[in-house]
Amino acid sequence: MAFFARALRHSSPYLRSRAPPAGAAVAPADPEAPPPREPVGGARVELPSNPEDALEVFVDGHAVRIPKGFTVLQACEVAGVDIPRFCYHSRLSIAGNCRMCLVEVEKSPKPVASCAMPALPGMKIKTNTPIAKKAREGVMEFLLMNHPLDCPICDQGGECDLQDQSMAFGADRGRFTEMKRSVVDKNLGPLVKTVMTRCIQCTRCVRFATEVAGVQDLGMLGRGSGEEIGTYVEKLMTSELSGNVIDICPVGALTSKPFAFKARNWELKGTETIDVTDAVGSNIRVDSRGPEVMRIVPRLNEDINEEWISDKTRFCYDGLKRQRLNDPMIRGTDGRFKAVTWRDALAVVAEVLHQVKPEEITGVAGKLSDAESMMALKDFVNKMGSDKVLCEGNGPNPPADLRCNYLMNTSIAGLEKADVFLLVGTQPRVEAAMVNARIRKTVRATQAKVAYIGPPTDFNYDHEHLGTGPQTLVEIAEGRHPFCSTLQSAKNPVIIAGSGLFEREDQDALFSTIETVAKKFNVVRPDWNGLNVLLLHAAQAAALDLGLVANPTESIKSAKFLYLMGADDVDLGKVSDDAFVVYQGHHGDKAVYRANVILPSSAFSEKEGTYENTEGCTQWTIPAVPTVGDARDDWKIIRALSEVAGAQLPYDSLSGVRDRISMVAPNLVHVDEREPCTISSEVKPPAKQQVSSTPFKTVVENFYMTDAITRASKIMAQCSATLLKK
Amino acid sequence: MLLPAARLAARRLLGLASSSSSAASESAAAAVARRLSPSPISYYAAAGCSSSRLFSTALNYHLDSPENNPNMKWEFTEANMKKVNEILSHYPSNYKQSGIIPMLDLAQQQHGGWVPVAAMDAIAKIVGVAPIRVYEVATFYTMFNRTKVGKYHLLVCGTTPCMIRGSREIEDALLEHLGVKRNEVTSDGLFSVGEMECMGCCVNAPMIAVADYSKGAEGYSYNYYEDLTPKRVVEIVEMLRRGETPPRGTQNPERKNCGPAGGNTTLHSEPKPPPCRDLDAC
């Protein structure tokens, strides 16, 4: 029986069943001592190479080795003990104000706030003693004193840290007979709902807004028990990352406004997938109830999005339910669409396909296309005898020959090592909010310098605006610009060029100028590659890998048969009047107005697809909900069409398509791996163009509405109406 | 109508008042009852419900009004700008935000005893921080008034020693004489009454502090009036109204500073040096 009790007491068997990693503390021979545990959440620790910079502490009797500078709380995490906390957040500065993390430290007269206390060599930390428990119970009682008992009507109910921890440390009754405090709710905009009475003043949101989002709007006002979180003057939270305060709030004070009272979190089924609204490929979890996407939340990926996602990623989901195409449709002679069967629609398309000349066939992949469908589209168009297949946003002559010419070679996490940034024609805040968050993190942590060439725009960190056009770039390349001295002295300089440059006439010259700058200031070295291109769309990198590189202007102009696969942002004015336009996509967006035939396809939340993000990391989406109506996966539609058209593609399963992809671009089948480019860009022939003096343009006009899904979203429309300064 | 907590608090207050002076107990009880009944604000104040014990003069959020809004133009006068530069010279130029508190104080003196939100914005601009960081400071410190106060802001000490010595009666006398509620400004804009915590004059309790904003930042004064009686405090208010300067410090003619009434009763001679060591030898 004693054995049973012991087994219960040290119950983390799921973690324990894995063999301890080599080099970790081996379980002592004493059978009474508990075996070592895995760090909380599988956390990784980089022990310094110099053993003097590591120290040993004892957590509940376990010896753990940690690097110098860790806090007691982190040491406990390494030892596999999750310390309760409210104010501490691993990605924010330490506030030390909630006192929930109190632990007992041997020879310390009082319990110690473990989040703020540095771990010292030989410290004996006890996390489950009566003193620690009593201290936490006391803190919990104070926290619950002014916290309303409205869990049944609170959206955080069921995923609330206060609720969870009051299960462990809360009393079943209160000793306070006074009135509970009540606080006026604040209006933070269309995304974040506030119920400030529930706030426990952990200040996580204040620190998030100040440190990560870079909008200093939130603050802690007043004092004592009258203290409250607010903006003092009426102000909306105008950050592209504001949705994250919903996640970090440990109580229900900040909750999602669009999700309010829609579902309980235990009804939701989580599907771990990725986001496609920008080229970052943030890792997300799509929470669905039945056939409906209820919300999108971030999941941890240290290399890409850490724990944050942008508001566009988080709140675009209502676009998945609106303006969807659910039946194949053919435009009749009266100009109206008529729903038909797949058989009829494909037959019509195939018939037209055979009437046009092969070189008049053009296929355009949209910005949300996955690699499988682009592969199928390319194979199909090629098989029909045309090579005019392209992906929107890649410009007339994309640098598709070498992967390093269109990828973020430093990697997103690698940006943290940089000390000077030169942004050329890119506004990362709206183009890739998560990359911008990394740059901001770096600037905050190391005072890295940021210089920017492009039209005036918003930054949430200190930057130097060098100029608006390529002239400034040329000056830097020729060493005439004052910024050269900064670049010269930089240890790890980074140049980020926007993919908006692809659309320019002089892009070859521009990129060769950028390479000159890179060469001059030692940006590309064997140990450091600081030459980056920041892509805009989820499909872009894979499209370039697969070689969808036809010139859009002439391909579209000359097309008599235009196959738009989710491409809504092509210039439809250029399409000739007698062209036959097939639109295959999931939303009734811009291109539908010109389409002759509509083939409904599934959105990213409904299909398995491969996407490559801007740093070259291949990731998969996993279907979370069923497709709408009669829609099908993109590649399947093209496969079916190829059969009807008599040019059958040689694959009929997802693995077949992926095998085909692996022949063209093997990196696209290595999921969750970032494949860096190994060939340097020096083999490129010199450009013969001249740099024009046209200033760079803003590429993303409206952060909240960039693609078919976000344009259909009501929440995104509200955001653009209220949050964008005009 | 009264909630149990409030009733309990009222009983406690009654007990306190009667223990301090049995003669005044009746009036004190009446005062308590009056304070409990009329408005919810004062009811909470008496009941000790701390969220409403706003010692400062405003809520923790800003409401736009014609005389207090962020679009108002506000800047330091030329003379005060010199002072601002003097304040800033105390701190390294990358730590200018250390000067927020003295600058808020200066702004308050310049603006007749209170800091409008436009002044906070102006200070944020000078020290180069986000306005919210200044709002945080201004809302934290209760001596920064964020709504209008009188030219003479009378602050009655409400801490235990003064309360035992009758600060409630002092406040009642003031409120009754001026015909206002706490934190309200008289119609002529001259006076307002507020409460504050211990100012360290417990030996001369009860006391009030008078912040004189009638002469701007140059003639600003902040004086204590101690050993008050309800009669004397009204006299002081009247003297202030006439523009006179009442003698500051203790109002008991028999006392000198904080010495005992009627002169010293002990320590008549020079104090002897400590016997333990010979100071001259050092």
Add this chain to the structure above:
Amino acid sequence: MAAPLRRSLPTLGRALLSPSPAPARMLSAAASDALVEIKPGEIGMVSGIPDEHLQRKVVIYSPARTASQQGSGKVGRWKINFVSTQKWENPLMGWTSTGDPYANVGEASLTFDSAESAKAFAEKHGWDYVVRKRHTPLLKPKSYAENFKWRGPPKAEQA
């Protein structure tokens, strides 16, 4: 409070029965000392699972820690996602119906200690599986004193 209890039982059982490696490994064909050799897919065949469900594609993954909650009790386990989206809203009652017997199996009722045991399970049933990488947090030193750190003298151009 039921969770720790339930989670502790396998350990107990394992400790009592044998000190040998995880039970999943005993079933795998690789174990040379196993008395009965089970070939991939055989368990699925003999347990009466319809043929069309023996050729499923599944995703083996370890649910990531979400940003919204601290609790780590559910982190570190492995799950099987049956990629089941055959669902529709019942037009009469508005309830969700499904045509997939595995729709509610993966998330709710299958939990594995390790990727290996999940793989072994999928192999036994003859499912085509993909194992997704598990993302774990990286701990970095941080200190409370950072908030009050002296950030150096003013820059030269300001002085």
